[in-house]
Amino acid sequence: xxxxxxxxxxxxxxxxxxxxxxxxxxxxxxxxxxxxxxxxxxxxxxxxxxxxxxxxxxxxxxxxxxxxxxxxxxxxxxxxxxxxxxxxxxxxxxxxxxxxxxxxxxxxxxxxxxxxxxxxxxxxxxxxxxxxxxxxxxxxxxxxxxxxxxxxxxxxxxxxxxxxxxxxxxxxxxxxxxxxxxxxxxxxxxxxxxxxxxxxxxxxxxxxxxxxxxxxxxxxxxxxxxxxxxxxxxxxxxxxxxxxxxxxxxxxxxxxxxxxxxxxxxxxxxxxxxxxxxxxxxxxxxxxxxxxxxxxxxxxxxxxxxxxxxxxxxxxxxxxxxxxxxxxxxxxxxxxxxxxxx
Numbered sequence: 001x002x003x004x005x006x007x008x009x010x011x012x013x014x015x016x017x018x019x020x021x022x023x024x025x026x027x028x029x030x031x032x033x034x035x036x037x038x039x040x041x042x043x044x045x046x047x048x049x050x051x052x053x054x055x056x057x058x059x060x061x062x063x064x065x066x067x068x069x070x071x072x073x074x075x076x077x078x079x080x081x082x083x084x085x086x087x088x089x090x091x092x093x094x095x096x097x098x099x100x101x102x103x104x105x106x107x108x109x110x111x112x113x114x115x116x117x118x119x120x121x122x123x124x125x126x127x128x129x130x131x132x133x134x135x136x137x138x139x140x141x142x143x144x145x146x147x148x149x150x151x152x153x154x155x156x157x158x159x160x161x162x163x164x165x166x167x168x169x170x171x172x173x174x175x176x177x178x179x180x181x182x183x184x185x186x187x188x189x190x191x192x193x194x195x196x197x198x199x200x201x202x203x204x205x206x207x208x209x210x211x212x213x214x215x216x217x218x219x220x221x222x223x224x225x226x227x228x229x230x231x232x233x234x235x236x237x238x239x240x241x242x243x244x245x246x247x248x249x250x251x252x253x254x255x256x257x258x259x260x261x262x263x264x265x266x267x268x269x270x271x272x273x274x275x276x277x278x279x280x281x282x283x284x285x286x287x288x289x290x291x292x293x294x295x296x297x298x299x300x301x302x303x304x305x306x307x308x309x310x311x312x313x314x315x316x317x318x319x320x321x322x323x324x325x326x327x328x329x330x331x332x333x334x335x336x337x338x339x340x341x342x
Contacts, residue, residue, distance in 0.1 A: 011342065012335030013230050016242070040243030041155045042079035042227055045147075052146050055085035059229075060140040063276065063338055066180040067202060068139050069111025074208050075229065075278050076143035077119040081213035082155065082225040082281070085147035087119045092126040092141050097134040108137060119210060121145075153217065157224040158244035162310040163290035165283040167212040168205050168303050169256040170233055170272045171265070172279025174338050176201040178264045182341060189267060198260050201279075205303075209281040212302055216281070219296035220289035228277035230336045234319075235274065236282055237330060241317035244284075248319045250308035250330060268341060274333035284310065 013019070016039050023037050034053065035045035043057035057079040061071045069092075077087045092112060096105060116123055121143060158164075179186065179198035186195055201207075209227055216222055224244060228236035233255070241248045257272050265272045285293055290306050297304035308322075319330040 010335050011339040013235075015334060016238075035154065038243065040226065040239035040241075042082045043085075045083060045152065048146065051148050051150075053085075053149055053152060055080050055083050055145045055147055056142070058140065058142040060138060062138060063342060064177050064181065065136045067111055068137055069108040070115045070202070071207070072139040072141040073112055073115030073119060073121065073143070076141045077121070078207070078209045078227040078278055080143055080145040081210045082153065082227050083147060084151045084153040084213065084217050084222075085145040087121040087143055087145045089124045089144040090116050090121045090141060091124060091143075092128075092139055094126065094128040095131045095134060095138045095140075096129070097136060098130055098132065100130075100137060104137070108139065112139075119208075151217065153222050153225055155224055155226060155240075156243040156245075158240060158246050158248075158284035158310050159223055159286075160246065160310050160312045161287055162223055162284040163287045163306045164237075164240075164248060164250070164308040164310065165216075165285065165290060165293055165304055166233065166255060166307045167209065167281040167283070167297060168279050169258050169261070170280070171257070171261045171275045171277050172201055172205055173207045173229075173277055174232075174270075174272070174275035175258065175261045175264060176207065177276065177338060178268070178341070182268075186264075186267070194260070198264065201258075201260070205279060207278040209279065211300065212281040212297065212304075215296050215300050215302065216283050216285070216293050219293045220285050222283055222285050222293075224284040226282040228280050228282065230276050231333050232272070232274040232277045232337065233280060233282070234330055235333055236277070237319045238317070238332060240282055240284070241314075241319055244310070245313055245315065245317055246310045247312050247314040247317065248308055249311050249322050249327065250319060252321050252323065254305050254307040256303070256305065265337075270337040270340065271331070271333075273331060274337040276336050276338050
């Protein structure tokens with residue numbers, strides 16, 4: 001259902017069917033656009049100069065407020081990484097509530113600058129304004145990068161027979177957001193060291209997948225990559241299947257979760273499969289090369305495991321969980337589980 005009973009829009013991404021309707025209305029007459037908008041597509045790819053392609057991504061930060069500037073750069077860099085691209089130029093639209101202290105504005109810009117340095121990008125412009133009706137800051141980032149034609153990874157490249165690899169574990173980003181945004185509420189149930197440890201998930205294991213993507217593409221010819229964000233790993237798997245028009249089967253026993261993540265999700269009654277999940281990377285690669293990719297990631301201290309396979313083409317893309325002798329559809333989430341907290 002697209003609307004709630006009171007005819008208000010639910011928080012989170014538009015439902016895939018509704019988004020697909022809107023995207024079908026977009027005219028695409030420009031032949032230089034090699035990859036435009038679509039379900040499961042992390043970024044756009046445009047002819048640039050010589051053998052270089054321009055890769056573009058725009059993403060807002062709406063759930064997080066603590067270190068929002070860092071988030072804004074990292075999540076956009078993640079999407080460029082799924083195409084094999086290198087971040088170059090960052091633009092930010094920063095919307096601020098009227099009651100925000102001046103030092104908070106300084107912190108947001110310091111965070112964006114530090115994050116850009118970390119990913120190798122330069123802030124080149126954007127827009128900043130104080131906006132009525134906001135209770136907290138919103139940062140919308142646009143990141144441009146480049147990739148050579150032979151290193152481009154397309155989002156629809158998953159093929160029958162591919163192995164699906166997941167790096168790190170479920171819901172890295174959600175762990176950090178919950179600990180940071182619900183600190184006061186959680187302090188009554190958990191001790192300070194535990195919550196501080198969860199807050200550090202932002203950087204360790206970290207919400208960036210740039211190294212994950214770089215290591216994977218150096219180890220083998222990757223067919224597709226996808227960055228789980230809103231809707232968690234479950235939604236990302238469906239998006240990956242939709243982009244390639246394939247059926248994916250997952251072994252849920254191979255999908256790991258941090259004990260800290262499980263604890264916080266249990267506390268709030270959230271399903272960790274459906275909470276915002278930057279920090280993990282889904283990789284589709286030929287089955288014969290999957291072990292080499294996993295070993296390369298693990299040798300660089302990045303957890304990775306084969307969690308499933310692409311079993312065939314499908315006009316109605318689906319993700320199934322395999323357990324012993326039965327298959328069941330993986331749960332679908334109409335909105336991100338973390339939206340329940342906001």
